Amino acid sequence: MNKKLRRALKDSFAAPLPVGKKAFLRGVRELPIGNFEFIRTQIAYIRKWVWALSGTIFAFTVIGSEWIGRDMLWCISAFMPLLALGIITECGRAEAYKMAELEMSTRFSIKSAVLARLGITGCASLILICAVTPFIAMQRSADIFRTGVYILCPYLLTAYSGFLAVRKIHGKESLYFCAGIAAAVSVLNMILSQELSCLYIAGNFIWWSAALTVLCVGTAIQCYKMIKQTEELTWSL
Amino acid sequence: MELMIDRLSKQYKNKIAVDRISLRLQKGVYGLLGANGAGKTTLMRMVCGILRPTGGTVSFDDMDVSEEGYRAILGYLPQDFGYYPEFSGQDFLMYLAALKGISKPKAKRKTDELLELTALREVAKKKIKTYSGGMKQRLGIAQALLNDPKLLVLDEPTAGLDPKERVKFRELIQRLGEDSIVLLSTHIVSDIEHIADNVLIMRAGQLVYQGKWTSDDGDLEEFYLNKIAEENYE
Amino acid sequence: MNNFGTIFLYECKKVFLKKIVLISSLLCILTIVFSLTVPFQGDYYVDGVKLDSNLNMYLKDKAYAEALDGRIIDQALIEETVDAYRKIPQDPDRHYIVTEEYQTFARPYSEIFNIIRSYLNLPTSEVMYSWEPNEKEVYESRRANLEKDWENLRLSDGEKQFWRAQEEKIVAPVTYRKTHSYNEILSVLQTVGLAVLMIISICLSGIFSGEHQRNTDSILLCAKNGRLRLYLAKIAAATAFSAAAATLFFAAVLLTVLIFYGADDPDASFQLIYSHCSDPITCAEAVAIMFVSLLAAAIVTGVLCAVLSEVFKNGVAVIAVMTALFILPMFVSIPAQYRIAAQIWNWLPFGFVSPWNIFDSYTLPIFGVHLTPWQSVPILYAILCGVIAGAGMAVYKRAQVKGR
Numbered sequence: 001m002n003k004k005l006r007r008a009l010k011d012s013f014a015a016p017l018p019v020g021k022k023a024f025l026r027g028v029r030e031l032p033i034g035n036f037e038f039i040r041t042q043i044a045y046i047r048k049w050v051w052a053l054s055g056t057i058f059a060f061t062v063i064g065s066e067w068i069g070r071d072m073l074w075c076i077s078a079f080m081p082l083l084a085l086g087i088i089t090e091c092g093r094a095e096a097y098k099m100a101e102l103e104m105s106t107r108f109s110i111k112s113a114v115l116a117r118l119g120i121t122g123c124a125s126l127i128l129i130c131a132v133t134p135f136i137a138m139q140r141s142a143d144i145f146r147t148g149v150y151i152l153c154p155y156l157l158t159a160y161s162g163f164l165a166v167r168k169i170h171g172k173e174s175l176y177f178c179a180g181i182a183a184a185v186s187v188l189n190m191i192l193s194q195e196l197s198c199l200y201i202a203g204n205f206i207w208w209s210a211a212l213t214v215l216c217v218g219t220a221i222q223c224y225k226m227i228k229q230t231e232e233l234t235w236s237l
Numbered sequence: 238m239e240l241m242i243d244r245l246s247k248q249y250k251n252k253i254a255v256d257r258i259s260l261r262l263q264k265g266v267y268g269l270l271g272a273n274g275a276g277k278t279t280l281m282r283m284v285c286g287i288l289r290p291t292g293g294t295v296s297f298d299d300m301d302v303s304e305e306g307y308r309a310i311l312g313y314l315p316q317d318f319g320y321y322p323e324f325s326g327q328d329f330l331m332y333l334a335a336l337k338g339i340s341k342p343k344a345k346r347k348t349d350e351l352l353e354l355t356a357l358r359e360v361a362k363k364k365i366k367t368y369s370g371g372m373k374q375r376l377g378i379a380q381a382l383l384n385d386p387k388l389l390v391l392d393e394p395t396a397g398l399d400p401k402e403r404v405k406f407r408e409l410i411q412r413l414g415e416d417s418i419v420l421l422s423t424h425i426v427s428d429i430e431h432i433a434d435n436v437l438i439m440r441a442g443q444l445v446y447q448g449k450w451t452s453d454d455g456d457l458e459e460f461y462l463n464k465i466a467e468e469n470y471e
Numbered sequence: 472m473n474n475f476g477t478i479f480l481y482e483c484k485k486v487f488l489k490k491i492v493l494i495s496s497l498l499c500i501l502t503i504v505f506s507l508t509v510p511f512q513g514d515y516y517v518d519g520v521k522l523d524s525n526l527n528m529y530l531k532d533k534a535y536a537e538a539l540d541g542r543i544i545d546q547a548l549i550e551e552t553v554d555a556y557r558k559i560p561q562d563p564d565r566h567y568i569v570t571e572e573y574q575t576f577a578r579p580y581s582e583i584f585n586i587i588r589s590y591l592n593l594p595t596s597e598v599m600y601s602w603e604p605n606e607k608e609v610y611e612s613r614r615a616n617l618e619k620d621w622e623n624l625r626l627s628d629g630e631k632q633f634w635r636a637q638e639e640k641i642v643a644p645v646t647y648r649k650t651h652s653y654n655e656i657l658s659v660l661q662t663v664g665l666a667v668l669m670i671i672s673i674c675l676s677g678i679f680s681g682e683h684q685r686n687t688d689s690i691l692l693c694a695k696n697g698r699l700r701l702y703l704a705k706i707a708a709a710t711a712f713s714a715a716a717a718t719l720f721f722a723a724v725l726l727t728v729l730i731f732y733g734a735d736d737p738d739a740s741f742q743l744i745y746s747h748c749s750d751p752i753t754c755a756e757a758v759a760i761m762f763v764s765l766l767a768a769a770i771v772t773g774v775l776c777a778v779l780s781e782v783f784k785n786g787v788a789v790i791a792v793m794t795a796l797f798i799l800p801m802f803v804s805i806p807a808q809y810r811i812a813a814q815i816w817n818w819l820p821f822g823f824v825s826p827w828n829i830f831d832s833y834t835l836p837i838f839g840v841h842l843t844p845w846q847s848v849p850i851l852y853a854i855l856c857g858v859i860a861g862a863g864m865a866v867y868k869r870a871q872v873k874g875r
Contacts, residue, residue: 071802078798169490172684173677179787180491180673183794187669188502190801195662196509203513285693287872309695315872319685323488328481335477336694336701380690 050086080155085182088162156215163222245293256442266414268433312386322366351379482708640751648739652732664824676789679781713773767849768820778863
């Protein structure tokens with residue numbers, strides 16, 4: 001049947017009205033989305049700038065290491081707080097924009113959404129850090145583990161402080177607080193690397209390892225408390 | 238005492254939010270009704286001088302809206318206003334009194350008076366972040382009355398108030414309407430029925446009805462719905 | 472009624488009583504104390520060999536410096552110093568510091584040796600073993616090195632004449648004074664300065680934008696004093712906060728230095744710790760100048776942050792811009808051959824907290840009078856504050872509450 005005839009028939013004859021549509025649809029068994037499907041949908045809701053930042057850091061490391069050389073470590077560790085800021089803002093977004101109460105009442109509650117986003121962004125950050133560390137270690141002729149620790153410490157410090165801020169401060173002010181923390185850690189990191197380079201000698205690495213351990217544990221505790229906080233409203237105002 | 242709104246318009250790109258509205262308001266309570274998106278809040282913001290109109294003028298007793306003298310006689314309660322969490326209720330009122338140009342002794346007196354009027358005396362020294370929604374709304378009403386305004390603009394003032402507080406508020410507005418111009422916007426038609434002497438109905442940025450309203454004129458809600466429906470057909 | 476004072480006090484309350492102010496202030500003070508006490512921590516290593524603890528090293532050096540305090544760095548003292556260093560045997564396999572001879576004979580004169588070396592600008596080994604002690608040569612070398620620096624910095628003839636005249640005012644031969652405390656202040660100033668500017672940026676980024684984000688702007692803008700007076704009160708509050716931050720943290724530096732390093736002679740010549748400076752000032756005067764410079768940089772940064780807060784209406788954007796401004800100078804420096812650009816770059820607030828830029832050789836010539844950086848920059852900053860605040864006022868006066 002040619003298109004013209006088909007179109008003419010469509011225009012000439014109205015389709016019969018559906019009968020029993022609602023009953024039929026009610027009878028159709030809809031498969032609810034599973035956990036993996038839910039996590040996949042959450043990837044789309046993570047803001048573009050978080051992915052763009054990760055991409056920029058990686059590209060900057062690969063391309064810029066030739067020109068910047070040894071100082072690449074300080075550049076990348078200055079960017080790490082911004083990466084942590086991305087994770088914190090993703091997890092604290094519902095609370096900041098007063099959507100928490102609504103999201104708590106859904107099937108995949110805010111707890112699931114936060115866990116999913118934490119997992120996605122956390123894994124992405126880990127992959128990024130693992131990818132850039134060898135490049136930087138090569139420039140400094142230093143061992144990968146030590147370089148990784150110098151990069152992770154500002155990241156974890158920002159993450160720990162940011163999660164603490166998001167838990168204690170409600171509303172959009174928490175995001176502003178987190179931005180302030182990220183900026184402060186970034187600049188502090190730069191200042192220490194320039195003014196107190198003695199902190200980075202081999203003899204002081206034990207302190208860095210201790211700091212990493214403390215920050216890892218602290219960040220994990222804050223994450224756990226933040227997830228717990230999403231289970232129910234702590235105050236009815 | 239006269240508020241003159243002359244061919245006031247506000248246009249955002251392709252949308253006309255307020256379309257050449259002209260009004261002359263004297264002492265009394267004016268109830269502004271309209272659907273969501275009718276342009277009520279936009280009109281009120283232009284009357285308060287916090288939104289610049291695309292065309293037209295607003296003046297009060299020959300004082301243009303941009304003058305400091307105009308703002309000195311104005312009291313405004315926005316639909317959705319914020320607060321400073323670290324301030325107490327008393328701090329908030331004293332701060333706004335200073336901004337309204339009220340001297341410190343008078344500000345102290347007015348603050349105490351208004352906290353009593355809005356039943357916030359007990360929580361005056363507590364931080365605003367501990368207040369319930371209704372308490373915050375009453376604080377907002379209190380700040381609008383600090384400078385004994387001759388022109389009082391209230392955008393959804395009874396949102397968040399319980400029925401008892403709403404009755405008290407209506408009585409207050411009626412009293413204020415005897416000495417000032419009160420422009421009150423709300424979705425609660427019964428508020429306007431009880432307190433407004435005049436009704437203004439807006440639709441799609443235009444004023445479709447302006448006139449007095451008494452209980453003898455019938456059910457306002459029915460009239461309002463008919464008015465809007467009438468416009469639809471047109 | 473004016474009410475400016477009341478509005479100003481409430482604006483100060485809004486800024487000062489934020490949680491972030493307390494937390495960042497505590498962190499900054501901890502950073503200051505940590506930076507100043509790091510030299511005492513841990514051990515001193517030379518070529519992988521532990522010599523002593525840093526604390527012991529400092530205490531010994533302090534005792535030696537006190538023994539030398541008040542002696543004129545003349546031919547006699549220079550000869551004594553070089554003779555002491557000449558006792559150290561030449562050994563290419565060992566650093567001279569680890570030798571017994573250095574610890575016993577030369578170390579008591581290390582302060583004088585370092586001054587001689589910086590004035591001569593020669594390698595350590597050459598000064599130790601081949602140079603003939605000559606008082607005149609020490610001071611003339613310094614002058615010659617300064618002339619070379621002025622040439623490299625592309626100073627004008629007028630500037631060179633000015634600095635030569637300043638050099639004539641410097642007393643030579645110079646009297647040695649113990650200056651450890653001043654040295655520490657000089658070394659930590661840039662760190663403290665950047666930390667202060669960072670705290671100001673974080674704490675003041677919400678001074679205007681917070682009103683828009685919290686939805687309090689509609690009530691404020693329709694109030695009688697809600698435009699001009701409120702704007703001026705906020706700018707005044709930003710200025711007060713910046714001044715308070717600079718004063719508090721500088722005081723923290725002074726107090727920490729006083730506790731850990733003690734008080735040194737205020738009349739010590741500044742050239743003892745910074746030989747490249749031609750200003751005929753004492754160390755105490757230099758500290759006062761550094762404080763005023765920090766104060767000026769802090770205030771202009773505070774005003775800039777406040778105005779950006781209104782322009783962007785977003786505190787996070789302000790923090791992002793200011794952070795970029797702080798990080799940039801750590802990677803970018805303008806070569807001296809682009810004289811004007813280099814001068815402007817060094818005199819921007821994030822650069823001007825560094826003592827090397829405060830006591831720079833670039834001057835600002837005004838009607839034939841040459842003003843040094845620490846004389847001209849605070850005045851320029853005051854003018855800049857007025858310009859920035861004026862621009863901000865134009866933006867704020869036209870502020871509207873748009874649809875939300």
